[in-house]
Amino acid sequence: MCTRRTRLKKIGQQVMVGDRVVVEEPDWTGGRGAIADVLPRQSELDRPAIANVNQILLVFAVADPPLEPFQLSRFLIKAESTGLDVILCLNKCDLITEAEQGEISDRLESWGYKPIFISVKNQININEVAKYLNNKITVIAGPSGVGKSSVINMLIPDINLRVGEVSGKLARGRHTTRHVELFELPDGGLLADTPGFNQPDLSCLPEDLIYYFPEARRRLEAGSCRFSDCLHRDEPGCMVGSDWERYEHYLDFLNDAIAYQTYLKEQADPESTVKVKAKGKGESKYEPKLESKKYRRVSRRVQVQSLQDLDLDGEE
Numbered sequence: 263m264c265t266r267r268t269r270l271k272k273i274g275q276q277v278m279v280g281d282r283v284v285v286e287e288p289d290w291t292g293g294r295g296a297i298a299d300v301l302p303r304q305s306e307l308d309r310p311a312i313a314n315v316n317q318i319l320l321v322f323a324v325a326d327p328p329l330e331p332f333q334l335s336r337f338l339i340k341a342e343s344t345g346l347d348v349i350l351c352l353n354k355c356d357l358i359t360e361a362e363q364g365e366i367s368d369r370l371e372s373w374g375y376k377p378i379f380i381s382v383k384n385q386i387n388i389n390e391v392a393k394y395l396n397n398k399i400t401v402i403a404g405p406s407g408v409g410k411s412s413v414i415n416m417l418i419p420d421i422n423l424r425v426g427e428v429s430g431k432l433a434r435g436r437h438t439t440r441h442v443e444l445f446e447l448p449d450g451g452l453l454a455d456t457p458g459f460n461q462p463d464l465s466c467l468p469e470d471l472i473y474y475f476p477e478a479r480r481r482l483e484a485g486s487c488r489f490s491d492c493l494h495r496d497e498p499g500c501m502v503g504s505d506w507e508r509y510e511h512y513l514d515f516l517n518d519a520i521a522y523q524t525y526l527k528e529q530a531d532p533e534s535t536v537k538v539k540a541k542g543k544g545e546s547k548y549e550p551k552l553e554s555k556k557y558r559r560v561s562r563r564v565q566v567q568s569l570q571d572l573d574l575d576g577e578e
């Protein structure tokens with residue numbers, strides 16, 4: 263509803279969903295105004311393109327569809343790679359016993375997570391989830407059919423999402439992957455939805471990957487590997503080791519990451535317009551390749567974070 267001041271256009275300042283802006287000359291009745299300034303962003307996600315997101319609410323189901331560890335791991339890694347906080351919510355707990363819940367809980371604790379078991383059907387722990395979302399900007403993600411729409415409906419009763427119906431998908435902006443909307447939570451805070459997808463694309467660098475595993479990250483916080491370029495595949499003096507459940511997942515994702523890096527190197531010919539700037543500790547990022555060093559911007563405060571391909575719904 264607002265226009266962007268010419269000055270902002272000249273400096274190429276984009277306005278994103280989630281941005282805090284200064285609006286001049288607001289026309290309250292017409293719902294119009296002019297955006298004069300965009301305040302510094304705390305975070306920036308691609309896909310969905312939202313600024314100032316605080317956390318990701320990852321929703322999985324304990325059954326129907328069955329909880330698949332490798333798929334869960336993949337979503338967790340993708341979420342961790344944004345650098346945002348991750349809340350793991352396991353829905354449909356009405357479908358399993360308490361003992362089964364305990365087993366899942368123990369297992370995920372060894373991964374470095376403390377899942378919240380919920381049931382939209384039996385209204386279990388919904389308030390617990392609501393507390394986490396209070397006054398934060400949250401993006402909800404997870405595979406298809408786990409109950410994301412059901413959770414959103416429960417948290418925001420007047421949103422009128424039609425659960426499990428194709429026609430209801432329009433309400434979530436599913437028909438266009440460009441559509442991003444922040445919904446207001448009744449007790450304060452904003453929630454954005456991402457369309458369902460089954461295999462998020464992992465486009466991180468090999469040296470960053472290990473930091474997206476909390477259980478391995480902990481070991482690296484306790485001390486460094488002997489080799490600074492250690493990829494934690496049994497190198498001598500490695501602090502990470504192989505005695506952790508998700509080590510196999512790590513090796514699998516590492517192969518993807520190495521393939522990705524090879525691809526980037528192939529792209530890194532003089533014609534290429536982007537390059538990867540690796541800062542280590544999970545902070546690599548792309549930046550435009552500039553002619554010479556003196557034109558390069560000094561390190562940006564705002565960390566450009568990517569939640570790419572969270573909306574690979576195939577309709578783009």
Ligand SMILES: Nc1nc2c(ncn2[C@@H]2O[C@H](COP(=O)(O)OP(=O)(O)OP(=O)(O)O)[C@@H](O)[C@H]2O)c(=O)[nH]1
Nearest residue numbers: 354381382383406407408409410411412425426458
């Ligand atoms: N047993 C049980 N079923 C649930 C629960 N929550 C949701 N469901 C059912 O799970 C199915 C999928 O729910 P949705 O909310 O559409 O799932 P979604 O994650 O939004 O799925 P997509 O729109 O495909 O991304 C529906 O049939 C719901 O009724 C729950 O707590 N327990």
Ligand SMILES: [Zn+2]
Nearest residue numbers: 487492494500
């Ligand atoms: Zn190592």
